Amino acid sequence: MITTRITFLLKEEGLPGWQVSALKQLCRYFRSIFVFYNLSRGSHTRLNQPLNVLSLRNRTGHLCQIAIEGLDAELACMVFTEYLNEHAILLSTSHRQNHAAEQLFAAHPAFSLPFAYRWDYACHTGFADKRSALHYLADRIAPEQTDTLLTQFCQREDISTTALPNRVALPHVMSEAVDTPVLMVMPLAQPLDWQSAAPPVSFVLGLVLPQPLNRDIVMAMTRLTRWLIDDLNAQLLLDAKREETLKGILLHVMAHEHTER
Incomplete structure (x- = not known):
C-alpha cells in the first residue's frame, strides 16, 4: 500500500x-x-473525525503531519499539499522537495535552539557490521580525529548498547573532537544487526557533544532521548523519506518541552 506524508506548522489561528x-x-x-498527527502534542487521530482533531488542542506553531495510506495516496498528497500550502506553513511533502526548508529552520521559533549545532545527513545503503557504521559516523563527524572518535563510540557501546527496541540506534558520546553538538542522521536501506538483544537497526542517530556541556545542550538532548523511547515517535523517523522532515521533527523536539506545546 502506498503511504505519503505532509508535515507542516500551524499558523496564527492554529x-x-x-x-x-x-x-x-x-x-x-x-x-x-x-491520519492527523500533532507532533507537538504527541497525539494523533483520524482526519475524518473533526471532534477528535479539535480535541488535540492545536495551536500556533505546532508541528503537525498528515499521513495518507491507500491506492490514491500520491494524488491525495498533491491535493492536500496545495491546500496546506495556502493555510499552513509547509515543511515537507512526499512528492517534492521543499527547497525553502532551511530558511524555515533558521527563522521560525518552532525550530530554534539556544546554541550552535552541526547537522549532517546521509542515507546509507547498509554496513557489514556495527563497527563499520560507527567508523563511518566518526569519519563524517571528525575526519581529522576519526580513530579517537571511533574508540569513544566503541567504548560507549561496551558499557551498554545504544540500540533501542524500536529499530533506532543512538550512539552518543562527549568528545574533545567537536566544539559544538553534532547530529548525524542516517536512515539505513538495509537493517543492521547492532549486536544486541534489540531488533536490527534501520535508523542511526549519532550524537557527539562537546565538553563541558552547558544546561541548554543538556536539556535539548534530554528531550530528544526521552522522545525517542516512544515507539510511535521512532516510527515517525523510520517513515520519513526526506531530510527536511527528519530535521524539522528532531529540531522541534529538542527546542520545546512537551508540556510547553
Whole structure:
C-alpha cells in the first residue's frame, strides 16, 4: 500500500473548526486513510473525525503531519499539499522537495535552539557490521580525529548498547573532537544487526557533544532521548523519506518541552 506524508506548522489561528471541516471534506474525494498527527502534542487521530482533531488542542506553531495510506495516496498528497500550502506553513511533502526548508529552520521559533549545532545527513545503503557504521559516523563527524572518535563510540557501546527496541540506534558520546553538538542522521536501506538483544537497526542517530556541556545542550538532548523511547515517535523517523522532515521533527523536539506545546 502506498503511504505519503505532509508535515507542516500551524499558523496564527492554529487549526480552527472551519479548516478541520474543509480537510474532512477533502478526505471524501479519495479512498485512502488519513491520519492527523500533532507532533507537538504527541497525539494523533483520524482526519475524518473533526471532534477528535479539535480535541488535540492545536495551536500556533505546532508541528503537525498528515499521513495518507491507500491506492490514491500520491494524488491525495498533491491535493492536500496545495491546500496546506495556502493555510499552513509547509515543511515537507512526499512528492517534492521543499527547497525553502532551511530558511524555515533558521527563522521560525518552532525550530530554534539556544546554541550552535552541526547537522549532517546521509542515507546509507547498509554496513557489514556495527563497527563499520560507527567508523563511518566518526569519519563524517571528525575526519581529522576519526580513530579517537571511533574508540569513544566503541567504548560507549561496551558499557551498554545504544540500540533501542524500536529499530533506532543512538550512539552518543562527549568528545574533545567537536566544539559544538553534532547530529548525524542516517536512515539505513538495509537493517543492521547492532549486536544486541534489540531488533536490527534501520535508523542511526549519532550524537557527539562537546565538553563541558552547558544546561541548554543538556536539556535539548534530554528531550530528544526521552522522545525517542516512544515507539510511535521512532516510527515517525523510520517513515520519513526526506531530510527536511527528519530535521524539522528532531529540531522541534529538542527546542520545546512537551508540556510547553
